[in-house]
Amino acid sequence: MTPSSIDGPRRRPRDDRSRWTNPRLAPVVGIAFGLVAWWLASSLLFRFLPDPLTTLRAFGEQVTTDDFLVNLGVTVRRVLLGTVGGFVIGSAIGLAMGRIKTAETALYPWVFVGLALPGPLVILFAILAMGLGELTSLTALWVVVTPFVVTLVYGGAKALDPELMEMAATYRFSTWDRFRHVLVPSLLPSLMSGLRVAFAMSWKIVVLIEALSSTVGIGERIHFFFTFNQPAAVLAWTFSFTIIMVFVELLIFQTLDRRLFAWRPEGRL
Numbered sequence: 001m002t003p004s005s006i007d008g009p010r011r012r013p014r015d016d017r018s019r020w021t022n023p024r025l026a027p028v029v030g031i032a033f034g035l036v037a038w039w040l041a042s043s044l045l046f047r048f049l050p051d052p053l054t055t056l057r058a059f060g061e062q063v064t065t066d067d068f069l070v071n072l073g074v075t076v077r078r079v080l081l082g083t084v085g086g087f088v089i090g091s092a093i094g095l096a097m098g099r100i101k102t103a104e105t106a107l108y109p110w111v112f113v114g115l116a117l118p119g120p121l122v123i124l125f126a127i128l129a130m131g132l133g134e135l136t137s138l139t140a141l142w143v144v145v146t147p148f149v150v151t152l153v154y155g156g157a158k159a160l161d162p163e164l165m166e167m168a169a170t171y172r173f174s175t176w177d178r179f180r181h182v183l184v185p186s187l188l189p190s191l192m193s194g195l196r197v198a199f200a201m202s203w204k205i206v207v208l209i210e211a212l213s214s215t216v217g218i219g220e221r222i223h224f225f226f227t228f229n230q231p232a233a234v235l236a237w238t239f240s241f242t243i244i245m246v247f248v249e250l251l252i253f254q255t256l257d258r259r260l261f262a263w264r265p266e267g268r269l
Contacts, residue, residue: 050235059240078206
């Protein structure tokens, strides 16, 4: 019997680097670094940039106003409509382009044009063609967001393993079973990426649309305070939707990732 067997299994040497690579501490370190960089920039480089404390006070002042929840609610509603509409339309078009050659040939040039068009140009043209209104805002929003979702879903559909479809044909899957048990599970990564992109793009375009053409919403408030040269209030309203985006990512998107991709092993370097 060897000494190592008598002493029992050797303990794995402790890696001191784990204290500095703890994933739970990474967000805290990132936020702290950003705040310090912001404070240094406002103190040393940009004298018109408000520091974090000034912005926090301005945020508190805006939260207590009567129209804060009204503006926030209008923007959130528009973002949700833009996200859902762009995701559903883009996913349907991307899936059709990835599985049907005729659809790919006919629609690909238009998708490329949609990707190349600047968002402000689409908004201005929609206002000129349709006038001011909620329908104009949603139409411009869907035109900008949809091509990005199409590109992601189209790439996933093109990369679909043909052997999976052959297996479905061999076992005589119905059209619905092929869609449910083959297409959707294979496209889940692309669909989740498309949903994230639709949500992020919707926030950006909605705020821009509100700044250009709306009388209510976060974008309108940002444009108002920009006009009167109040950078702290501009940053305060910017943080209002940034906070919502962070909560949606943590509570919705990451929860969906854990549930939908629980079967995948977690890779670490």
